[in-house]
Amino acid sequence: MENTLKALGGVKNPQTGKTLSEEARWVNTEANENGQVIITYKRDGISPASKRKIEDEIISSLADKYKEDKVLVKTVSADASSPSGASSSEKPTSAHANLKVGHGVNGNKKRIPGVNKVIAVSSCKGGVGKSTVSVNLALTLKEKGYSVGILDADIYGPSMPILLNMKGQKPQSTPEKKIKPLEAFGMSFISFGLFINDEDPVIWRGPMLGGVLNQFFFDTDWGKLDYLIVDLPPGTGDTQLSLVQNTEVDGVIVVSTPQNLAIADTIKGLKMFQQVNTPIIGMVENMAYFAPDDSDKKYFIFGEKGVEKVAKAQNVPFLGAIPLEIQMRKSSDEGAPYMTDSANKSRPGWKSYSDIAEKVVKITAGEKKGILNKLFN
Ligand SMILES: Nc1ncnc2c1ncn2[C@@H]1O[C@H](COP(=O)(O)OP(=O)(O)O)[C@@H](O)[C@H]1O
Numbered sequence: 001m002e003n004t005l006k007a008l009g010g011v012k013n014p015q016t017g018k019t020l021s022e023e024a025r026w027v028n029t030e031a032n033e034n035g036q037v038i039i040t041y042k043r044d045g046i047s048p049a050s051k052r053k054i055e056d057e058i059i060s061s062l063a064d065k066y067k068e069d070k071v072l073v074k075t076v077s078a079d080a081s082s083p084s085g086a087s088s089s090e091k092p093t094s095a096h097a098n099l100k101v102g103h104g105v106n107g108n109k110k111r112i113p114g115v116n117k118v119i120a121v122s123s124c125k126g127g128v129g130k131s132t133v134s135v136n137l138a139l140t141l142k143e144k145g146y147s148v149g150i151l152d153a154d155i156y157g158p159s160m161p162i163l164l165n166m167k168g169q170k171p172q173s174t175p176e177k178k179i180k181p182l183e184a185f186g187m188s189f190i191s192f193g194l195f196i197n198d199e200d201p202v203i204w205r206g207p208m209l210g211g212v213l214n215q216f217f218f219d220t221d222w223g224k225l226d227y228l229i230v231d232l233p234p235g236t237g238d239t240q241l242s243l244v245q246n247t248e249v250d251g252v253i254v255v256s257t258p259q260n261l262a263i264a265d266t267i268k269g270l271k272m273f274q275q276v277n278t279p280i281i282g283m284v285e286n287m288a289y290f291a292p293d294d295s296d297k298k299y300f301i302f303g304e305k306g307v308e309k310v311a312k313a314q315n316v317p318f319l320g321a322i323p324l325e326i327q328m329r330k331s332s333d334e335g336a337p338y339m340t341d342s343a344n345k346s347r348p349g350w351k352s353y354s355d356i357a358e359k360v361v362k363i364t365a366g367e368k369k370g371i372l373n374k375l376f377n
């Protein structure tokens with residue numbers, strides 16, 4: 001570690017021109033079992049812009065010892081109210097966008113400038129089709145003429161890059177140091193999966209989530225969007241809570257499958273969003289029945305209308321049932337989403353998405369009751 005400290009000797013505080021060593025700011029350097037090196041310094045009095053510069057300097061100083069994505073920069077502060085957190089960076093020298101890490105919760109809800117509606121897609125369990133629903137709903141809205149973005153916030157299983165055939169692509173940063181979303185099927189798109197390697201340990205991801213989400217929302221150049229669809233990680237943990245506490249979310253869509261309808265969990269999820277005043281747009285029943293390719297029959301393998309009943313009991317809208325179709329699964333694996341293939345137009349799933357999207361448009365438009373409505377009604 002001494003060598004590491006030596007390599008860092010030239011890193012300066014851009015605000016004073018003095019080195020961090022001269023200002024006695026170094027706290028710790030340690031390597032972990034994942035081959036990462038964690039550098040901690042005292043941040044007091046250092047502005048966000050300077051913090052970014054220091055981070056870049058640290059990473060380039062260590063460039064011949066550690067690959068840039070193995071360097072994690074943490075800050076601590078004597079003043080508990082000032083922000084602190086860890087940061088990991090991609091390439092400091094290129095135009096690749098960087099991710100900063102921290103937990104990013106401050107409790108002040110912010111709107112994303114230029115984004116009209118933020119819609120989060122949530123579920124209490126994984127594997128119920130949240131990502132499939134997010135992508136196909138987004139595409140349906142786009143087909144209806146809206147400008148749409150997709151934010152893949154599923155840090156544990158970011159499947160969006162595969163669904164949208166974007167695996168291995170690296171987002172660039174704009175001259176203003178914002179993340180530039182990728183473009184997929186006419187939609188803007190960003191995913192945690194674009195910034196990590198598949199083999200990065202999951203344990204490392206949890207603490208990153210809040211800060212990363214904040215960056216995906218507020219340090220990403222979304223431009224003007226009618227809808228930003230956010231594919232959440234499963235469950236209703238701290239991450240979902242910190243999302244709705246930091247970001248003005250216009251509504252949540254809760255996806256469930258009939259067999260995964262753990263009612264207690266679903267209700268817990270609904271309650272959490274309601275408690276933080278995030279409107280529930282409604283519930284979607286995915287894999288509601290099996291719709292084979294070779295007949296119009298519907299096979300209700302897990303019973304009928306389970307999710308609809310829960311929606312009714314909880315007094316939230318039921319948005320619709322999406323059938324289990326072979327093509328729905330195939331198209332996802334092939335990176336050519338179901339709703340981009342007009343061969344599916346005659347399928348029941350196509351109609352489901354179309355109907356659900358229409359309801360979503362209507363319901364979220366109705367949420368805009370704000371000041372104007374009060375003034376004019
Ligand atoms: N309606 C459906 N018909 C057929 N397969 C589906 C359907 N919905 C989801 N799948 C498949 O189920 C699996 C899990 O879906 P996914 O969207 O990744 O779930 P989640 O995001 O909730 O973990 C994927 O293989 C997906 O292609």
Ligand SMILES: [Mg+2]
Nearest residue numbers: 130131154159
């Ligand atoms: Mg998913």
